[in-house]
Amino acid sequence: MKNCHTKAYISFVALIWLMLAALFLFQYMNQVSFIEAILFCFSLFLPTCLITSYLSNSLLPEAIRNKKMRCFVVHFIVIMLVTGMIHLAIFIIFEKLEEAGVFKPSELVRTHYHVVIEYIMALPAIFIINLGFCGIRFYYEHNKLRQIHLKTQLQVLQQQINPHFMFNVLNHIYILMQKDVDRASELLVKYSEILRYQLYNGKEELVPLSQEIQFLKDMIEVEKTRWGKELSVDCTWQIENGDRDIQPLLFFTFIENAFKHVSRSISETGFVNVIVRQKGASLFMEVVNSKPLRRIKKNNASGLGLINARERLEILYPDRHSLFIEENEQVYIIRLNITL
Structure with a gap:
């Protein structure tokens, strides 16, 4: 039963990541070349996926077990800010690549505002992504603890x-x-x-x-x-x-x-x-x-x-x-x- 729940959780999370990646790729393909869209999505999603997975699958379960949710909130905020910096760096790198002629110029990665404003504008999307996957993990952990509690209770009753x-x-x-x-x-x-x-x-x-x-x-x-x-x-x-x-x-x-x-x-x-x-x-x-x-x-x-x-x-x-x-x-x- 435990393995079934774990496989279902992994499959569900993987499906959401694939859907998000496909959505972003489809949006960017209308603005830049196919190669640039692929590289841009990969560069953006790989660190985001790794960081969010570490946050939701490692830090959150540990915080739940040790009852240190306040510490997790601090980690959540710090990781969100770091992820925002990574996103901003990726946008700047692709903007420089377009200026150098590696890719054709486009409106996709061009900085229209001050770099600080661009950074702040990136944070809400990162917050929603991290909060969503942490919410899914929290629901999974809640169900797992509930199953353990019910199993223990049944064993006590049967004894x-x-x-x-x-x-x-x-x-x-x-x-x-x-x-x-x-x-x-x-x-x-x-x-x-x-x-x-x-x-x-x-x-x-x-x-x-x-x-x-x-x-x-x-x-x-x-x-x-x-x-x-x-x-x-x-x-x-x-x-x-x-x-x-x-x-x-x-x-x-x-x-x-x-x-x-x-x-x-x-x-x-x-x-x-x-x-x-x-x-x-x-x-x-x-x-x-x-x-x-x-x-x-x-x-x-x-x-x-x-x-x-x-x-x-x-x-x-x-x-x-x-x-x-x-x-x-x-x-x-x-x-x-x-x-x-």
Whole structure:
């Protein structure tokens, strides 16, 4: 992603320089010979391009990183004044060449005013050029920092996904090892698949939808193994194209939340219903779980998980998702729509 942004920036800047050079060349060709126009444009644009590139691609990023924008403003002004002197010198050189007969006399480089006035008149164009390319570079640096910030934020959010589920499963495996070794072994094998997906696929930017769905199925199977007949679990999977890409570990929190807070007791059998449908670019998910009859104090960790899930969706699918959470005395419902 970083290389793509860099290549796009370089291509865009190069295109602007080519357009400016072509515009100036086309203008000068009507006033002087083709050879003189080529040499004049080359002499004018080469130092300008080098100086402006140094200003925008070296001094500006360094000033942004070190937070020394005031120092950069001073550099900007000094470089603009120096560039103006170079432009004035080039005009004078070509004027002398025309006077010496190397080129035909023209109005292009003839000094009509005092040299100081000519110098001052050249500064606005130089100011606009330098300001324009510095503005483009500043926008590029802003986007780059934003991408780094978002990537770091996503890594932090993903690191907060794993612990609660992992500790609960390992605790149940420990208990089962003392009662039912075969069942504990089965649970351990299934959980190893989940952990492998979290460790490796969770680091990818995108994964096939089929892999993410299989991860959810494994996760639900682990929960069903853990709770046995204490829970009723019903799942519906309608996937049109499992090769479509999706962000990994996107639905983890919603499934985890349902099994964590579902009603479980001798007097009542809780339930968890999961529906996932994908057709074209539309993906719909609904998770419904029963709630305990007695009110249980809210778990702060659970609230943090849902907050993280919301933030990930805002970062990964801005303006391309809708998340609805409904709750009443009997059930807790989560509905999520995503445009892939």
